[in-house]
Amino acid sequence: MSGPTTVTAAILVIGDEILSGRTKDKNIGYITEYLTRVGIDVREARIVPDVEEEIVAALNALRARHDYVLTTGGIGPTHDDITADSVGRAFGVPVGEDPRIIALMLERYSPTDLTPARRRMARVPQGADLIENPISRVPGFRIDNVYVMAGVPSIMQTMLDFAVKTMKTGVAMLMETIEAGGVPEGRYGDALATIAAEHPETSIGSYPSFKDGRFANQIVVRGKDDAAVAAAKTAVEAMLASMTADLKPL
């Protein structure tokens, strides 16, 4: 499942509010789905608190391992917004006020409204490129393979549109979902393992869900080669057709 056209990414979500449960993260699901669609494989995601050492350590681990790292959160004007400084420290580069961002802010704020707090949002690591923010103007930024975006989902989403345009993309992952139609996982598990072994160009997963007291299983075949995915799908369907449904879910 890897090769010359594989592009990988990791997501780093920054914020105490996510780890306390106060805010439910919506960015990981959005980014993973988006990147998968354009052929970038998300291999890992981490959520860390607003603590510089934690952000630096996670960022350095992830940026060494993946083509891209996308961060969300911590780029606003308040004291708990420490992402820019943490990214600067991770790269060992100074962080300073960017005149391009000040100019963007002056389109929105009068000079007297440009409080020290707001000026914090203009601080980026030296050498960073900006990531456009059509909603509230203050941009995210990119340094090397790290994309730093807002935490507010609607703003993050517009930044992501812009950011992805600058990324190399791989062959998109194809995904076929097959409803198991009442056949429990425990009945098809062995046969599915055989099919998975016989179709090494694909990745096959089985996902039970439980709703209103009933289980429903889905089998998902993923891969980057059309014919390989189609062949595995056919094998799964033939296997399921040979089995009987059952009230037991697993």
Next chain:
Amino acid sequence: MSGPTTVTAAILVIGDEILSGRTKDKNIGYITEYLTRVGIDVREARIVPDVEEEIVAALNALRARHDYVLTTGGIGPTHDDITADSVGRAFGVPVGEDPRIIALMLERYSPTDLTPARRRMARVPQGADLIENPISRVPGFRIDNVYVMAGVPSIMQTMLDFAVKTMKTGVAMLMETIEAGGVPEGRYGDALATIAAEHPETSIGSYPSFKDGRFANQIVVRGKDDAAVAAAKTAVEAMLASMTADLKPL
């Protein structure tokens, strides 16, 4: 914000389906909120794919750093369910079929229905305790400070109820939310930083949200000491009362 009553935890979500965006994780938000309520501080969360080396590396990093690690996903009957083996490898202990689980399964399945796939669900690392599963019976397990739970949210949630009973809990985090009432972050950011510095026993965050074209900011004061949280809240409210609302969000 730490002390003798601080109990920490990390969450490890295991599954390709989360990293492809196919399934939107609902467990992190649930677990963080639950543990925060009982006084356990979640300090980190990671999402890793169904790859043994990745699971082992993440688990060993997290279990060394935190009082507890809670994992979700990968304990079903299919070939992509490799959590038990990965946990065993992380601890360096053998993984084998547990007669207690086989007995539980025989309450649900006839002996002929106990397929090899289903028997996979009885495999746990040597020395593990079981975590009850009232919904589909097959348990999760605990080894040392690691709690291994199902990925299906409703099952995970009942396992969590059971698991938390065996954890030491700390002093619950108190949380006060103050609506900024239209005052932009960029206006109160400097004053809020001063308040945060003056109330070191609390952690103060500012969270903008954006909906239907409008921003709404909330300031959250967190801490474990009643009086300290109340004092910081009063200071924030007095600060906001001295400011005027504004249409700019940040």
